[in-house]
Amino acid sequence: MNIQLPKGVKRILDKLLFNGYEGYIVGGCVRDSIMGKIPNDWDICTSAKPEVMMNIFREFKVIPTGLKHGTLTIVINNQHFEVTTYRIDKEYVDGRHPNKVEFTNSLKEDLNRRDFTINAMAYNNKEGLIDYYDGLSDIHNKTIRCVGNAFDRFNEDYLRMLRAVRFSAQLEYRLRIETFKAIKKLSKNIIHISKERIRDEVNKILLSQKPSKGIQLLEETRLLEYIIPELQECVGFEQKKPHHDEDVFYHTMRVLDNTEKDLILRLAALLHDIAKPQCFSIDRENTGHFYRHHMKGMELAEKILKRLKYDNNTIKTVKQLIKEHMLKYEITTPRAIKRLINRVGKENIDRLFKLQIADIKGSKAPYKFDNINKAKLVCDKILNEKQPLTLKDLDIDGNDLKALGVSQGKDIGRILNKLLDRVLDNPELNKKEILADEVRKLLKE
Template sequence: MIDKNIEMHIPIDVKIILECLENNGYESYIVGGSVRDCKIGKALPKDYDITTNALPEDIIRIFDKTVPTGIEHGTVTVMINGDGYEVTTYRIDGEYLDNRRPEGVTFVLNLKEDLARRDFTINALAFNEQHGLIDYFGGRLDLENKIIRAVGEANKRFQEDALRMLRAIRFAASLDFHIEEKTLEAIKANSNLILNVSNERIRDELCKMMVSNNSTKALRGLEETKLLEFILPELQKAVGFNQKNPHHDKDVFEHILAVVENSPQSLNIRMAALLHDIAKPNCFTIDKRGIGHFYGHDKKSFIMCQQILRRLKFDNQSISKISILVKEHMNVLTKPSDASVKRLINRVGVDLVRDLFALQRADALGSKSSEIRLGEISRVEERAMAILESKVPLSVSDLAVNGGDLMSEFSIKSGKEIGEMLKFLLDKTLENPELNSKEKLLAIIQHEYKK
């Protein structure tokens, strides 16, 4: 279907590319997500993908500055005013042998053939100002009816690239659409193929789900389609796990979903929320009264969290921050002293402590009778903010002495003992900030540490 009555905002640089291709005798269209997002009235897209019947060598010849970013698949990045725009030749994909990528591509002259290889009807829309909206597969109607539907045969689309199953879940969640029945059944039938997709690609889709407006819908979609047991088997164990505890009115999985939903849209906090109770099924014990307990689940969840994040190829900094939040999520101080709050800040880190309070608050909201715990969290947070504003020493780097001072004063070589001394001094200054002077700290080492 061609609709010439559709208007779409096109940035000046994108117009330049389209017009340049057309002036040289080629077809060119904006395609995919930017057309979809404009059609449903989302904020102006950041990325505009362009498709054309010009061959890669034609694109390179026509434009002054290009980068052959994916030339083997027909993609050339055209640079306009310092920004790059991907321009891809109409193509059909070769045979998929690994459920991840085609063995090769064949360039074609027909736009419909190019759109037919795309994943979902809502992503198989094309637009230019001359012809308007091009819709061969019912994508416009599916947008209006809020439907995620595979282009053509759903089984074939997912067997070509198994990551499309995760994309279906993500789009359904982020757009608040529902997955068409045959497409949904095809995901269930092919869910095991996700094992053929790299952990990096899975991680990227999962991260997008977790920061979306409807991350819990995505997680439910993963569980319903059996994808969860392949990408996060540890979380699958939480589904339906009865906590048998008066503080909880939900099973472990439903509690985790509630914590995720109550967390701010920060990837670190959302991932910590997802994994904060991941070890509970492994820690479950039940007492003589029939009450369930999960002793040490925070520490074991910390270990499992690191293992999962490494498996999904998260970067080291993210692994460190997320796992610290998981490890500390149970440390809500009921009677916070300045020293105990300072130690909490020291363990978590100044840049992460606010995230911890956000996670703890979400955890409380996901539990039964949360009012008391919410009050405790607020008191600790208020005390922590006052301490941070006071600029008192909170870490070894804040001390008035350093390792060099200790080595020089006490004729000690660099090694483990220096670190132990600095930790000893930090503990003293957390109790009494007035001790943080070089003279006093060296005296403490002389008279107390060396007893």
């Protein structure tokens, strides 16, 4: 096996070897190279201690990234490469970090502390692939397996449970049975991991090729009930609707898979029906209803996303998409669509249409998109023609109104809004001289 190494990586390994030390690329970059993917990062491990490395690489810029853990960053031609001394992690006291590390001269001991076999391989051009824990076999068999005892690995670092699910989703690998069982048994411990770390792993699951596989695996391993318990409530919740042939959870999974790789859109898909269990009622014909679930869902989504430390813009956008996802487009006049664009935002209107189409595809066939397509045509015309939508788009402003004799304060806002109302229906009125005439008429009223 021959892995093509970047020049900077080869230079670092050659320098280590020249000075009498071992050096290998390690972890994800080895895994990705074997799988034919281009690695995002090139991590290097070595038998050289940090202070020795500082001397060996003195001709380059060296950043003491994590000196006490043996990690330096070496900068070559503006590229950053992390180089870490072989180490043994001592006792993990908080379910996330070892209380101390101990440097070692053994590559095997260093690889033994790693999470999964596919991440515990090393390589250099001199010796080729070093694979003490049969990671290559797990790549060929498409399996996620812990290095050593799964319970030990997950008890050391609870985040590894979520990483196992994420790798399974991203790589489309299955969890080995002992790995799966260990996660299920230890799942409650995920509550000890920071919400930011959990959020980042959830994002990677959502942006995988088929996100439903990862979310379903979270449910099967019981991680979901500790991360998004509101979604767990949707599992097995029958809708009792003629156009829905699956429970709320599996409908959500189908909607999720029918969206493109856009985090905002996939978060909206994941949470669009989150409030259905709370809004359920049943009529005399034994038909289920979920009145105002989109409004309650918007509130629940905000609570969930805040808990997982999402940024305010993401929360605001996802809420708006959930709020509008039930829109039926019985009225698709330019005015109505302009109001919708203003509520959702130009940058998000296409996301709304995509969410609604995915929602329909996640229900029972036949699928009807006529109203959405009609609304989309009107929307595209408005945006392509750059028709005025907001006060900022008017060809007249507050200063112009003052010059025409409008007093400051509420009158300016009131008149501008009246002008916008007229321009929304008749875009051709949006010319300064025409709007000035309208102002004069309003002042005479």
